[in-house]
Amino acid sequence: MAYTTFNRQINDQMKEPMFFGNPVNVSRYDQQKYGIFEKLIEKQLSFFWRPEEVDVSKDRIDYQNLPEHEKHIFISNLKYQTLLDSVQGRSPNVAFLPIVSLPELETWIETWAFSETIHSRSYTHIVRNISAEPHKVFDDIMLNEKILQRAEDVTRYYDALIDGINLYQRCGEGTHTINGETETISLYELKRRLYLCVMSVNVLEAIRFYVSFACSFAFAERELMEGNAKIIRLIARDEALHLTGTQHMLNIMAAGDDDPQMAQIAKECEEEAYAIFRKAAEQEKDWAEFLFKDGSMIGLNKDILCQYVEYITNSRMQAIGLKAIFPTTQNPIPWINTWLVSDNVQVAPQEAEISSYLVGQIDNEVDGADFGDFDL
Amino acid sequence: MPSVKISGGAVIDFDGSRRTLLDALEQQKLDVNFHCREGYCGACRCKLLQGEVRYLNEPLAFVRKGEFLPCCSIPLTDIDIEIP
Numbered sequence A: 001m002a003y004t005t006f007n008r009q010i011n012d013q014m015k016e017p018m019f020f021g022n023p024v025n026v027s028r029y030d031q032q033k034y035g036i037f038e039k040l041i042e043k044q045l046s047f048f049w050r051p052e053e054v055d056v057s058k059d060r061i062d063y064q065n066l067p068e069h070e071k072h073i074f075i076s077n078l079k080y081q082t083l084l085d086s087v088q089g090r091s092p093n094v095a096f097l098p099i100v101s102l103p104e105l106e107t108w109i110e111t112w113a114f115s116e117t118i119h120s121r122s123y124t125h126i127v128r129n130i131s132a133e134p135h136k137v138f139d140d141i142m143l144n145e146k147i148l149q150r151a152e153d154v155t156r157y158y159d160a161l162i163d164g165i166n167l168y169q170r171c172g173e174g175t176h177t178i179n180g181e182t183e184t185i186s187l188y189e190l191k192r193r194l195y196l197c198v199m200s201v202n203v204l205e206a207i208r209f210y211v212s213f214a215c216s217f218a219f220a221e222r223e224l225m226e227g228n229a230k231i232i233r234l235i236a237r238d239e240a241l242h243l244t245g246t247q248h249m250l251n252i253m254a255a256g257d258d259d260p261q262m263a264q265i266a267k268e269c270e271e272e273a274y275a276i277f278r279k280a281a282e283q284e285k286d287w288a289e290f291l292f293k294d295g296s297m298i299g300l301n302k303d304i305l306c307q308y309v310e311y312i313t314n315s316r317m318q319a320i321g322l323k324a325i326f327p328t329t330q331n332p333i334p335w336i337n338t339w340l341v342s343d344n345v346q347v348a349p350q351e352a353e354i355s356s357y358l359v360g361q362i363d364n365e366v367d368g369a370d371f372g373d374f375d376l
Numbered sequence B: 001m002p003s004v005k006i007s008g009g010a011v012i013d014f015d016g017s018r019r020t021l022l023d024a025l026e027q028q029k030l031d032v033n034f035h036c037r038e039g040y041c042g043a044c045r046c047k048l049l050q051g052e053v054r055y056l057n058e059p060l061a062f063v064r065k066g067e068f069l070p071c072c073s074i075p076l077t078d079i080d081i082e083i084p
Ligand code: FES
Pocket: B033, B034, B035, B036, B037, B038, B039, B040, B041, B042, B043, B044, B045, B061, B069, B070, B071, B072
């Protein structure tokens, strides 16, 4: 079952499962087993943006004027998001590409991961602007205990899957002795790791990000750090698409038509799925406590944010057919929704300017005389 | 003019003055969750207990059986819905 970059086996791609069938040979989209992934690709491409296009220069003054405890909230969130997107910018590629069997899904995974690299670059854009010493912010990520604790759970499922794939593709199913250590791998176990991995990615994109989104927008509601909020809206728009992607994968797996074993695994892993959601919600509440340890911000405090974690956890769980685990049914910060509306991305009420350099150039160079010869 | 029955209680008419079911529900001051309002995030998912809806654009979000997305749909027939 070794991986090959161009599988010579002539196969009917329409009959392959999403994962663990034949490696993809021809990247063709004239026929698609799951058209949804092609549609997600198109949508993601239509969302394309560059951090440099967003003017964040006003944020520098805002940031300097923030009280210390709000600076802590702002910068800590940015560090946490940097961690999450560092992981997301590479892991879908490394973990899923060696095992994917459908061209449209393969390309969706690549498109998805690419958009995460834009998110990563945008954090540098933001940090460079507000700090004269951006290296200090990034250096601290690897030393910050609160962030590292989260990194552990965010990466664990990816690493277990990648490790299993390496062994399986090298040695096949069975018990192998490698460098003096005995390891056992089966396809079934690999599928289990895959399912749990997709589940934990879903939690990452559907819950973990939203705590910092809420803080970013809470600043922007006060007309502070609006350049940052503009970027976060673009990121949130992408994330909504990513979580829709993982929800589709999970639901296709659970339905079983694609791979009957996956349906069985989805059933077996139900308890573990609940545990993944529960643990992530707990961790995000811990994080809220850390954020507000020196004081709340106007419009948002630890309790409200924790309630929001519960609310969004419930709604994400129901989306994949699990039951809500928290009693909360009301969104404690309904104002966040207006920041997440797609068509508002361009025309928000309190909007920071988009300074597209290209558009700017053209504007400057065109004056009335240029239109002299035009007949309208 | 199709009617919309909400959680077995209030009934509103979808008179076409609102573009989508979500708009119509909000006009009645009903709280429905939403993010994208474009059919790709799934945040607005509601239960469709009876009747049929038509999507204005095909939604990208996963829709389970018995659910629908009010942000990008209109009622085709009288419908019975439940807002989570
Ligand atoms: S609000 Fe996003 S799908 Fe309806």
